Amino acid sequence: MSDIPRRTASRTAKLAGLPLGVAGRAAAGWGRRLAGGDRDEISAQLAAKSAEQLFAVLGELKGGAMKFGQALSVFEAAIPDEFAEPYREALVKLQAAAPPMPKADVHRMLTEQFGSTWRTRFQEFDDTPAASASIGQVHRAVWRDGRDVAVKVQYPGAEEALRSDLRQLGRMSRLLQPLAPGLELKPLITELKDRMEEELDYRDEATYQREFGAIFEDDENVVVPRVVASAPKAMVSEWVTGRPLSEVIRDGTRTERDAAGTLLSEFHYSSPTRAHLLHSDPHPGNFQILDDGRLLVLDFGAVARLPEGMPHELVAMTKYALEYRSAELMTLMRDAGFVLPGSHLDADEAMGYLAPFTEPLRTEEFHFSRRWIQSQAERVGDLRNPEAATARQLNLPPQFLLVHRVTMGTLGILCQLDARVRLRDIVGSWQPELFDDGLPAAGE
Known part of the structure; x- marks a missing residue:
């Protein structure tokens, strides 16, 4: 008899313990403050303990819980500094680390996917995983023709775990909010639920990876590993590896940070036009820098098809905000469903909310910093500010949710990199209509 129901109940209990643990530590910390303890020191201790629990639970459970943690990790730059450090360390671990699947499970999954003679496809196969992710792990191997390959194997019960986790996280989004101050968790969880089906069949991922590979073949800036074989729950690609982007974030030089930020920006903004696709899982664990300076892109499980390129409505809204054309911006936002029915929002309020987000496009070179993205989060998240209202x-609207999330995630990584990027030139080369009439000066 399957033990999936028992494991699912256990996962639900562990997830439920996250907000309860945070609440319990907060109550204990309040008691220590009443007893005369130092407030800042106690707050720092509470943040560190909560972060430690966050990684322990989300990393252990993998599935939707880990995917939720990975999605949060790209936004950690927006978390205020007084909370950020322990969460930053815990969330970044989720980009590439998780407890490994037992060897017997790996072999069983490969037998199910490639048949009982799966070993004959390889000259060598390393049972120790080289990397872990939310719904699968990667093993290094040598294909029968001598090529080094990466073998991605899905965890047994990943589908059930993913569904269960995201249902539970959705119910608990309000209680989980203290784990990510300043971020709206419910829409993020909803979007993850909507996308999860596409990530469970590795044949879809192989298709997307082949399409990206064909577009970026011999590209001077981007490398996509070739797909060698695929099945519903296992996939083989050529082994390519470089320096993880998380290392560049942690200790890269100014030149390395700026170069990585430029490569990531070029890939994100060029893909809708070049490939009519958008890589939709932007966290540092999916990008590496090769020795020759190119960007290695991994994990094509979440990809959006954009037959018309970047949605016209989003491009037009950006243009109107850049040019301070508030009346046209307001008309477009209402027509496209960006304003709630019955709202009394006026054009100047909408412009005041959106215009600051276009700041990176108003200068020849923009410095993406944690302070900048924190200021944006504070501006729209602090209930005392007009922008919050x-x-x-x-x-x-649902049709724009994924593009918005991916773009914001990419900007979050740029801020983690502390990169200086000529974003105006990059975006303008792929969306020239933004600047057809010239770029207005700020405040004009």
Whole structure:
């Protein structure tokens, strides 16, 4: 008899313990403050303990819980500094680390996917995983023709775990909010639920990876590993490896940070036009820098098809915000469903909310910093600010949710890199209509 129901119940209990643990530590910390303890020291201890529990639970459970943690990791730059450090360390671990699947399970999955003679496809196969992810892990091997390959194997019961985790996280989004101050968790969890089906069949991932590979073949800036073989729950690609982007974030030089930020920006903004596709899982664990300076892109499980390129409505909204054309911006936002029905939002309020987000496109070179993205999060998230009231009257139509999330995630990584990027030139080369009439000066 399957033990999936028992494991699912255990996962649910562990997830439920996350907010309860945070609440319990907060109550204990309040007691220590009443007893005369130092407030800042106690707050730092509570943050560190909560972060430690966050990684322990999400990393152990993998599935939707780990995917949720990975999604949070790209936004950690927006978390205020007084909370950020322990969460930063814990969340970044989730980009590439998780407890490994037992060897017997790996062999059983490969037998199910490639048949009982699967070993004859390889000259060598390393049973120790080289990397772990939310729904599978990667093993290094040598293909029968001598090529070094990466073998991605899905965890047994990944589908059930993913569904269970995301249902539970959705129910608990309010209680989990203290784990990510300043971020709206419920829409993020909803979007993850909507995308999960596509990531469970590795044949879909192989198709996307082949399409990206064909577009970027021999590209001077981007490398996509070739797909060698695929099945519903296992996939083989050529082994390519470089310096993880998380290392560049942690200790890269100014030149390395700026170069990585430029490569990532070029890949993100060029893909909708070049490939009519958008890599939709932007966290540092999916990008590496090769020795020749190119960007290695991994994990094509989450990809959006954009037959018309970047959605016209989003490009037009950016253009109107850049040019301070508030009336046209307001008309477009209402027509496209970005304003909640019955809202009394006026054009100047909408412009005041959106215009600051276009700042990176207003200069020849923009410095993406944690302080900048924190200021944006504070501006729209602090209930005392007018922009927060504006935000409550806005809506993000479902057809734009993924593109918005990926773009914000990419900007989050740029801020983690602390990169200086000529974003105006990059975006302008792929969306020239943004600057057809020239770029207005700020405040004009």
